[in-house]
Amino acid sequence: MSDASVSSIALLAVRGLAFSRDETPIFGPLDFSVDANEALLVQGGNGAGKTTLLRVLAGLLRADAGLVEIDGRPARPESRARHIAYLGHLPGLKADLSALQNLEFLCGLHGRRKAQTAEAAMGIVGLGGYEDAAVRTLSAGQKKRLGLARLWLSPAPLWLLDEPYANLDLDGINLVNRMVQAHLRSGGAALITTHGAYAAPPVRTRMLELGGAA
Ligand SMILES: Nc1ncnc2c1ncn2[C@@H]1O[C@H](COP(=O)(O)OP(=O)(O)OP(=O)(O)O)[C@@H](O)[C@H]1O
Incomplete structure (x- = not known):
């Protein structure tokens, strides 16, 4: 492992990035x-500012200060859309559509990795x-897995x-680690937030520690 200092060739580079809410610095x-x-x-x-x-x-969200570069250029909405796949706390799924319909809908919106099908990803x-199955009938873990299928189908190289x-x-945790490993092996990169309680994926890893409120 190494620290998270700026390197010369980067899929993502961040300089002086700062964010505050109501004048309270978050990071x-x-x-x-x-x-x-x-x-x-x-x-x-909890509350350190990871999300x-x-x-x-x-x-x-808009930063107060700083620069975000993707592939050496200042990030713009189009470059973010092309380069970034974001898996947040809320999976952004349509509750009344089936699992497969959700994946097809999201692939229509964000594109699809070559030679991958929604069925295979499931x-x-x-x-x-x-x-x-309608998404509203899935458990929280199954919804998370469906979010992972969406991620797997995304052509974006940078996973957040x-x-x-x-x-x-445990099987799901291993699945995430295998997916991250495969994604990185094929030239991708990933930013992964964690409280530090889980095993990190067995890949080349840098660390970024956020301070802030507990
Ligand atoms: N929508 C919001 N409005 C106001 N304050 C917010 C909002 N979202 C987050 N915050 C505050 O910003 C700070 C950082 O929150 P954030 O969710 O980024 O932390 P985190 O590190 O992801 O926490 P956790 O590990 O609990 O998920 C916290 O103090 C939180 O209360």
Whole structure:
């Protein structure tokens, strides 16, 4: 493992990034980078700002200061849409559509990794047989697995994973680690928030520790 200082070739590079709410600093200024083939583990206690950081990187919140670069260029909505797949606490699924319909809908919106099908992705995440189940009938862990299937189908190289292990059983935790490993092996990168209680994926990993409120 190494620290999260800025490197020269980076899929994602962040300089002086800071965010506050009502003039209360939440994080920053932060400097870090993530190269292809590596993961950045963003650690910190409850309220440290991990989710907020990922939402800023995904372009869902605006930073107070700093620069986010994707593939060496300042991040714009189009480059974020092309490069980033975000798996947040809320999986962003339509409750009344079936699991498969949700995946097809999201692939229509965000594109699809070459040579992958929604059916195959459901098998990979252990949801074979649930294709026609309405999402509202799935358990929290099954919804998380469906979110992982969506991630697997995404063509985006940079994964932003907010507590990806939450709600998953041991098999699900291993699934996340295998997915991250395969994604990095194929040239991708991942930012993963964690409280530090779970095993990190066995990949080249940098660490970023956020301080802040407990
Ligand atoms: N929508 C919001 N409005 C106001 N304050 C918020 C909002 N979302 C988060 N915060 C505050 O911002 C701070 C950082 O929250 P954030 O969710 O980023 O932390 P976290 O590190 O992801 O925490 P956890 O590990 O508990 O998920 C917290 O103090 C939280 O209370």
